[in-house]
Structures are given as C-alpha cells and as structure tokens.
Amino acid sequence: MLHHLALFTPALYIVLGEILPSRSRKMRVKIKPLLLLASLVGLIALYGYTQRESSPSDREAEVARAAQLSLQGGMDVPLVAKVNEKQPYQRRESIPVDKQQVKSREGANVQKVVKQAKSDEIDQRKPQKSKKFPDPISLKPQQLGQQQNQVQGQGQEQGSRNVGAPGQDRDRAAVQSGGGVKKAEPPAPVQREEPIKEKQKTPDISQQVAKGRGNPQEVQKAGDSGKVPGADSVIHLSVVCCGDRTNETLVMLKTATILTQRPLHFHIFAEDELQPGIAARLNDWPTAYRRKLTFDLYSISFPSGEDPQQWKKVFKMCATQRLFLPDLLVDVDSLLYVDTDILFIRPVDEIYDFFKQFNSTQLAAMAPEHEVKNIGWYNRFARHPYYGETGMNSGVMLMNLTRMRNFGWSQKIVPYYHEYKLKITWGDQDLINILFHFYPQGLFSYPCEWNYRPDHCMYSNNCHRTNEHGIAVIHGNRGVYHNEKMLAFRAIYESFRDYTFGADLEKGLIQPLVARFSEPAVKNTYCGKAVVHPVVSTLVKYKDQVKLIKGTV
Numbered sequence: 001m002l003h004h005l006a007l008f009t010p011a012l013y014i015v016l017g018e019i020l021p022s023r024s025r026k027m028r029v030k031i032k033p034l035l036l037l038a039s040l041v042g043l044i045a046l047y048g049y050t051q052r053e054s055s056p057s058d059r060e061a062e063v064a065r066a067a068q069l070s071l072q073g074g075m076d077v078p079l080v081a082k083v084n085e086k087q088p089y090q091r092r093e094s095i096p097v098d099k100q101q102v103k104s105r106e107g108a109n110v111q112k113v114v115k116q117a118k119s120d121e122i123d124q125r126k127p128q129k130s131k132k133f134p135d136p137i138s139l140k141p142q143q144l145g146q147q148q149n150q151v152q153g154q155g156q157e158q159g160s161r162n163v164g165a166p167g168q169d170r171d172r173a174a175v176q177s178g179g180g181v182k183k184a185e186p187p188a189p190v191q192r193e194e195p196i197k198e199k200q201k202t203p204d205i206s207q208q209v210a211k212g213r214g215n216p217q218e219v220q221k222a223g224d225s226g227k228v229p230g231a232d233s234v235i236h237l238s239v240v241c242c243g244d245r246t247n248e249t250l251v252m253l254k255t256a257t258i259l260t261q262r263p264l265h266f267h268i269f270a271e272d273e274l275q276p277g278i279a280a281r282l283n284d285w286p287t288a289y290r291r292k293l294t295f296d297l298y299s300i301s302f303p304s305g306e307d308p309q310q311w312k313k314v315f316k317m318c319a320t321q322r323l324f325l326p327d328l329l330v331d332v333d334s335l336l337y338v339d340t341d342i343l344f345i346r347p348v349d350e351i352y353d354f355f356k357q358f359n360s361t362q363l364a365a366m367a368p369e370h371e372v373k374n375i376g377w378y379n380r381f382a383r384h385p386y387y388g389e390t391g392m393n394s395g396v397m398l399m400n401l402t403r404m405r406n407f408g409w410s411q412k413i414v415p416y417y418h419e420y421k422l423k424i425t426w427g428d429q430d431l432i433n434i435l436f437h438f439y440p441q442g443l444f445s446y447p448c449e450w451n452y453r454p455d456h457c458m459y460s461n462n463c464h465r466t467n468e469h470g471i472a473v474i475h476g477n478r479g480v481y482h483n484e485k486m487l488a489f490r491a492i493y494e495s496f497r498d499y500t501f502g503a504d505l506e507k508g509l510i511q512p513l514v515a516r517f518s519e520p521a522v523k524n525t526y527c528g529k530a531v532v533h534p535v536v537s538t539l540v541k542y543k544d545q546v547k548l549i550k551g552t553v
Contacts, residue, residue: 233262233263234262234263234264234265235260235262235264235265235336235348235349235352236265236267236329236332236334236336237253237256237264237265237266237267237335237336237338238266238268238269238322238329238335238336238337239252239253239266239269239337239338239339239340240269240270240300240318240322241268241270241271241274241278241318242270242271242274242317242318243316243317243318245340246270246278248340248341248481249268249270249278249340250278250281250282251343251493251496251497252338252340252341252343252344253266253282254496254497254499255342255344256344256348257285257293259344259346259347259348259542259545260292260344260347260348261292262292262349263292263294264292264293264294264348265293266293266294266295267296267335268296268298269297269298269299269318269322269328270297270298270300271300271318272299275297275299279295279297286501286502288501288502289501300318301324301328302320302324303324303414306414314417314427314428316427320427320428320431322337322397322428323409323410323413323428323432324410325337325399325401326401326405326409327405327410329401330405332401333402334398334399334400334401334402335398336348336351336397336399337396337398338395338396338397339395339396339475339477341475341479342473342475342476343474343476343492343493343496344472344473345470345471345473345474345535345538345539346472346473346538346542347545350472351396351398351446351450351472351473352398354446355398357444358400358444361442362400362403362441362442362443362444363399363400363403363404363407364397364398364399364400364404364432364436364442364443365397365443365444365446366393366394366396366397366432366444366451367392367393367396367446367447367448367450367451368388368390368391368393368445368448369391369392369393370391370462371390371448371456371462372462375455375459375462376390376391379391382425383423384420384423384424384430385434385437385438386433386437387433387443388440388445392433392443394429394432394433395429395451395453395475395477396450396473396475398444407442412435416431416434416435417431420434447465447469448466449463449465449469449470449471449473449534450473451473451475452466452472452473452474452475452531453475453477454476454477454478454480454486454489456530457488457526457529457530457531458486458527460526460530461530466530466534467534470534470535470537470541471531472538474489474492474493474531474535476489476490476493481493481494486525486527487519487522487525488517488522488525488527488528488530488531488532489527489531491513491516491517491519492531492535495512495513495516498512505539505543509539510536510540510543513535513536514532514536517532517536
C-alpha cells in the first residue's frame with residue numbers, strides 16, 4: 001500500500017504544504033517536515049515495487065497449476081512451497097510437460113473408474129449370500145416360532161382347538177393333532193439348542209405385548225365352570241404369615257370373626273416355626289367364636305423347578321405365596337385373600353357377596369391402587385405393564401380359584417416373573433397387574449372403601465365414597481400400625497387388638513376408639529379427620545350383631 005501512496009506524494013506536498021498553509025507560517029513549518037518524511041518512505045517503497053519481477057497472483061497461479069497436474073496425471077512435478085508461509089521468493093525454471101503423456105494418463109484413469117463402476121453394478125444385481133453370524137441368539141426364537149407355525153398349519157385340524165396359554169397350548173395341540181408334523185419338524189441344529197426350546201414352551205409374552213391384551217377365549221372358557229362364584233355357605237379366607245407378622249395376622253382374623261355371621265374357614269400359610277403358636281392362640285379364643293370358624297395351616301411352598309428362596313424374597317417375605325393358591329387349594333372354589341395388615345370394619349359376608357356380581361369371564365376382584373392420577377404410582381413410575389389407569393392394589397383380593405385353574409393362572413404368572421423380574425417393585429402385586437393388563441376382561445373392580453389405605457388420606461381424602469358409605473376394610477400398609485407416621489391407623493389397630501371377645505361393642509371398642517381419635521396428635525392430621533366419622537359410623541351400624549353373640553359366650 002505504501003508504494004501506491006508514494007505516487008501521490010508530490011500532489012499532496014503541493015496541496016498540504018504550499019496552498020493550505022499559505023495563510024499561516026506556523027502551520028507550514030509543522031506540516032512540511034511530515035510531508036518530506038512521507039515522501040521519502042513512499043520513494044523507498046516505490047523502489048522495492050519496481051524490483052519485483054513477478055506478482056503474488058502469478059505465484060499463486062503457478063502453485064495451483066502444479067498441484068492440478070500432479071493430481072491428474074500422477075506426474076513427478078515438484079510442488080511450490082506453500083503460499084501461506086512467508087518465504088523469500090525464488091524463481092524456478094519451468095518444467096517441460098509432455099501433453100500427450102498427460103492425456104494418456106487421464107484416459108487410463110477414466111477407463112479404470114468406469115470399469116470399477118460396472119463391476120459394482122454387476123455385484124449388486126447378484127443374489128447376496130446369507131452370512132453365518134457366530135452369535136445368532138436373538139434370531140433363533142423368531143425362526144423357531146415360524147417353524148412351529150408351519151407345524152400347526154399342516155397338522156392341526158380346524159375343528160379341534162386348545163385354548164391354553166399362547167405358545168404353549170397351541171404347540172401341544174399341533175403335536176397331538178398328527179398329520180404332517182414329522183415333515184415340518186425343526187432342523188437338527190435348532191433341536192440341540194435346549195435353552196431355546198425350553199424358553200419357547202413358555203407363553204409368548206412378546207405377542208401379548210404387541211396385541212395389548214391376552215386371548216379373550218382363554219378367560220371365557222375359564223368362566224365356564226358351571227358354578228356361581230362364592231356360592232358356598234362357608235366363607236373361605238386365606239392369609240400368608242411369615243417373619244414377625246403373627247400378631248398382625250391374629251388381629252386381622254379377630255376383626256373378621258367379630259362381625260361376621262356366616263361360618264368361616266381360615267387357610268393360613270405360615271413358616272413351620274410359626275404354625276404351633278398360631279394354632280395355640282386360635283384355640284384359646286372363646287367357644288362361641290370357635291364354633292363358627294375352622295382353620296388349616298399350610299407350609300410355604302412354590303412350584304417345582306423354581307427357587308423357593310428367590311420367590312420368598314421377591315417383595316415382603318412369602319408375599320408371592322398367594323400367587324399359587326389355585327394349585328395349592330385344589331378343593332376350594334372361591335376365597336378371599338387378604339394381607340396380614342387388614343382390619344374388617346364391616347362383616348366379611350358383604351365383600352364376599354361381590355362374587356355374585358362376577359360375569360362369565362371375571363376371575364378375581366380388587367380395588368384400584370389410586371383414585372387420583374396425580375399421585376398415582378403406577379402411571380408415574382412403573383416400568384412394566386399394569387391394569388387400567390392407576391393399577392390395582394392386591395391387598396384385598398377375591399379369587400375364583402376354579403376359574404383361575406381353568407385359565408392356567410400359574411402357568412402364566414411364572415413366565416411373567418422371569419420376563420419382568422428386573423422391572424417390578426411391589427412383587428406379587430406387580431405380577432398380578434401385568435397379567436390383568438393382558439387379560440383385563442378377567443378382573444372385577446370394587447370401590448375404594450373396601451381397601452382403604454393411607455394413600456387415600458395422606459394429603460386429603462380422595463376416596464369420597466367413604467363420606468356416604470363409610471369404610472368397610474382398613475389396609476394399614478407402609479407399617480403404619482407400628483410407627484408414628486399415621487396415628488389414626490395405629491389407633492384403629494390397637495383398639496381392635498385390645499378389644500375383648502364378647503364385650504359390648506359400644507363400650508369395648510367404639511368408645512375407646514373415639515377417645516383415641518380425640519387426641520390432638522390424631523385429630524389434627526389429614527387421616528385423623530378423614531377416617532374418624534366413616535369408621536365410627538360403620539361400627540355403630542353393626543354393633544347389635546355382637547350383642548347376639550355375647551349371650552352365648
């Protein structure tokens with residue numbers, strides 16, 4: 001830029017040094033030395049410019065041309081130094097290039113590219129050979145299922161159908177039907193894969209997930225037992241007791257006995273070391289109450305081929321035992337299963353009457369886990385399928401064991417456990433929710449007052465039916481009977497625990513309970529305000545039934 005400015009220094013000297021400062025001598029003295037210095041610098045720069053024999057643009061063009069020739073023809077043409085590096089310019093002699101040689105090399109390269117393209121196009125048209133992967137585990141179940149479908153299509157007759165578990169019963173029907181089964185047998189390599197064959201015998205859970213529900217015919221056929229659920233004159237009640245739950249179990253059985261008029265039969269599954277103590281305490285009950293109840297004690301057991309210790313620890317100790325009641329109580333048609341932390345505020349007869357409302361497909365009955373989705377657990381945190389919008393709570397569960405056996409209950413529960421065991425949180429309850437997610441037509445839902453829990457009043461009373469219908473069953477989960485978190489539930493439990501058989505219900509149970517509810521630590525809580533009236537009003541309604549029993553003690 002300096003050598004360009006130097007061309008205009010004479011004109012600038014005349015304008016700025018002679019014309020403008022002509023009126024002021026001081027200004028001329030100040031500007032003239034600066035202009036002379038600028039002129040000197042411009043002359044020096046102009047001299048350097050005249051000494052350059054080639055411009056930078058010519059140098060860049062030479063670099064680009066040499067690079068192009070080197071890439072196209074593969075010729076041994078030396079590249080000029082990088083333009084970005086500030087090096088002293090050195091003139092290089094031009095290298096003679098044979099134009100004919102360049103053209104021949106370009107033609108050879110073009111022919112090579114065209115030939116490669118044709119070869120690739122021919123390879124794409126050829127059929128691709130299947131590769132043998134060393135680890136085809138993820139593909140084998142699908143291949144095995146396709147081969148079994150071929151066997152079923154060739155050998156199974158149209159008139160005979162087995163409505164068992166998807167995958168297992170259909171496979172069995174295909175083998176028994178005969179026909180062309182031998183021709184469609186799976187190849188030898190698949191037969192040698194014992195783990196794959198064993199896995200395929202279980203119900204096809206992936207197909208159920210894709211469909212969103214199970215086979216309705218399975219539930220429909222299970223209901224064709226020809227007997228009305230709960231029609232027995234005796235009420236069957238079952239409970240599982242392990243660990244330190246003996247006292248809770250006996251208080252629960254006590255509440256069931258106080259108000260119920262129909263005969264009761266208790267099916268108690270307990271650890272062997274707990275059974276003598278339970279039997280002795282039940283036999284100590286007054287004769288008037290012992291006459292209307294019988295009981296059986298059973299050891300804890302799980303299906304053959306399963307790890308008992310693993311099943312015992314799925315959730316709370318032994319909680320999963322009740323999943324196999326249909327196979328253990330083969331002579332019982334229907335029963336009511338309850339957890340040990342249940343208290344009956346109304347007679348067991350009334351919840352047992354829900355069996356009469358079952359339709360032909362329903363196997364069991366439960367209450368929803370939550371009434372409000374905003375505080376629901378399943379709809380916010382569950383990593384597995386569940387029933388309905390908020391899931392179901394299995395602490396109070398009516399079970400038609402006859403229909404469950406016809407349905408193949410245990411044969412479905414076990415595969416669901418192995419499928420989802422790393423995703424379930426609440427053990428047996430989660431497995432029941434998973435099953436009824438795929439078979440929703442098999443479940444009857446009853447209102448929240450039949451399974452009232454701390455979740456219904458922890459923040460406010462969200463089981464509004466209790467204001468009109470009262471509370472029928474208290475479920476003290478979360479260990480609220482034995483801690484200081486929910487004192488209202490603890491007051492109800494301890495009042496029933498301290499009640500004496502045959503005592504007046506008003507003086508022996510209702511008045512002490514009202515006194516406990518009047519304590520500031522209880523009445524000022526959400527649950528204290530929500531349960532006091534529904535519980536007390538319900539007990540007052542049935543207090544006369546206890547007086548009838550009192551005279552026979």
